[in-house]
Amino acid sequence: MNKSVTILTGFLGAGKTTFLNHLLEKNKDTRYAIIENEFGEQGIDNELVLRPDETIVELNNGCLCCTLNDNLYDILNELHERKDEFDEVIIEATGVADPTGLAEPFISHPLIKKHFPLNAIVCLIDAELVEDHLKETEEAINQISYSDVLLINKIDLVSEKYLSSLENTLRELNPLAKVLKGQIGQFPILEKNFNTNEKLENILHSHSHSHSHPTAHEHKADELNFPVHKPHAHHHHKHTKEIHSLTFTFDSPFDFNILHHQLMVYLIFQSQGLYRIKGLIWFENKEEQYILQSVGKRLDLQAKRAWNISDIKKSTIVFIGKSLPKEGLQKLLDRCLAKTKSTVN
Numbered sequence: 001m002n003k004s005v006t007i008l009t010g011f012l013g014a015g016k017t018t019f020l021n022h023l024l025e026k027n028k029d030t031r032y033a034i035i036e037n038e039f040g041e042q043g044i045d046n047e048l049v050l051r052p053d054e055t056i057v058e059l060n061n062g063c064l065c066c067t068l069n070d071n072l073y074d075i076l077n078e079l080h081e082r083k084d085e086f087d088e089v090i091i092e093a094t095g096v097a098d099p100t101g102l103a104e105p106f107i108s109h110p111l112i113k114k115h116f117p118l119n120a121i122v123c124l125i126d127a128e129l130v131e132d133h134l135k136e137t138e139e140a141i142n143q144i145s146y147s148d149v150l151l152i153n154k155i156d157l158v159s160e161k162y163l164s165s166l167e168n169t170l171r172e173l174n175p176l177a178k179v180l181k182g183q184i185g186q187f188p189i190l191e192k193n194f195n196t197n198e199k200l201e202n203i204l205h206s207h208s209h210s211h212s213h214p215t216a217h218e219h220k221a222d223e224l225n226f227p228v229h230k231p232h233a234h235h236h237h238k239h240t241k242e243i244h245s246l247t248f249t250f251d252s253p254f255d256f257n258i259l260h261h262q263l264m265v266y267l268i269f270q271s272q273g274l275y276r277i278k279g280l281i282w283f284e285n286k287e288e289q290y291i292l293q294s295v296g297k298r299l300d301l302q303a304k305r306a307w308n309i310s311d312i313k314k315s316t317i318v319f320i321g322k323s324l325p326k327e328g329l330q331k332l333l334d335r336c337l338a339k340t341k342s343t344v345n
Contacts, residue, residue: 003033003079004192005089005116007102010124011133011140012095012276012320013295015153015184019124020092022187024063033079033086037068037094037102056082072105076112077227089116095276095320096243098142099123111228122190123147123177127166128157129296136322137243144173149190152181243275246324250315252339253284259336260301266332267297273324279317280304284338292317 008016024032033056056066056078064086066075079089093102099121106118123143126133130152133140144150150170155163167179180188263277279292281301288303289311307313319329 001083002115002117003083003086003089004119005091005106006119006190007091007093007099007121008124009093009097009099009102009121009143009147010095010151010153011126011130011137011143013129013293014095014124014126016092016095016124018184019151019153019182019187020090023090023190026189030088031086032063033082033089034063034065035068035072035075035089035091036065037091037097058085071230072102073228073230076105076116080115080226083115088119096137096139098139099146100142103146109228111224111226115226119192120148120190121146122149122151125150125152125170126295127152127154127163130166131169141173144170144177147174147177150174150177150179151188152179154183155181156183243320243322244324246319246326246329248315248317248319248330248333250282250317250333250337251313252337253282253286253313254315254336255338256283256286256301259283259333260299262332262336263292263294264299267294267299271297271321274319274321276320277317278320280315281317282307282313282315 008020010016020034056064056075058064064079064082066078068075068091079086091102093099103118103121105112106116107113125144130140134144152163152166152170158166163181170177170179182188259281267274274294277292277294277299281290281292283290286303288306291300291302291304293300317333
């Protein structure tokens with residue numbers, strides 16, 4: 001039986017993980033295979049949903065999850081072996097990814113196209129920040145241009161007049177996409193069996209021809225059965241050169257009030273070029289592990305769960321942006337510790 005694939009894309013902070021959790025909650029009878037694709041040497045997006053210890057792990061709700069490091073073909077081969085364990089596939093792309101790189105196998109490889117049909121590329125769009133992203137990065141334009149569904153998120157943060165103008169802008173960038181609107185707790189229902197639009201297929205086929213990918217006719221007999229192999233001339237879609245991530249790890253707890261205050265000051269006065277902060281935080285005198293997230297000038301700290309006895313307590317904070325001051329951020333964070341030191345990757 002074929003397993004349809006949905007790719008979730010959207011720029012950093014657009015709400016992909018929130019929407020993914022919404023899908024899991026609303027479709028409890030559907031078993032998903034979730035592929036997490038992250039940006040940076042040490043990702044934490046998967047921590048917002050789960051913590052995989054192996055290539056593919058089973059979740060409590062019957063879903064599977066894995067983290068994509070390099071080769072999507074390897075993961076699809078393993079998923080094909082375990083096809084009876086799930087119903088659909090969801091790929092959550094990193095916030096700075098060109099979605100054509102992830103969609104390519106589902107369009108260009110006949111066997112993958114048959115067994116893992118691409119249902120849709122869904123682009124989450126931050127209603128409040130999307131215009132800044134479109135001005136600053138090519139990736140944001142590509143994500144919107146190549147998607148089948150444009151889901152404008154956080155509509156409660158903008159006016160109706162602005163929302164109408166934004167819809168017109170998005171339709172100019174991608175007139176073939178379906179435009180939907182939502183906010184946390186009020187997301188629309190996605191269609192099943194959504195046909196991937198012709199525009200994306202044409203783009204991918206043009207990439208294939210220009211980068212010497214095998215066409216359906218060129219696939220050899222040994223590629224007509226699983227396991228499938230990664231094309232030798234595989235084209236890697238690169239991130240914008242200036243975008244990079246800084247990952248800081250700490251083996252001592254933070255002071256809650258000081259960290260919150262210092263990061264708010266940084267966001268308001270010094271955060272030019274910063275796209276996102278994400279973190280899993282150990283606070284002094286707190287029984288819970290906290291999730292730290294920022295989007296624009298907004299900062300959110302929420303208790304995730306109580307620390308387990310077996311947990312090794314530590315904090316991980318990731319900054320993503322352009323020309324980030326590593327030493328300055330190191331000093332800022334060190335000032336927020338309740339005690340001792342940190343390391344940066």
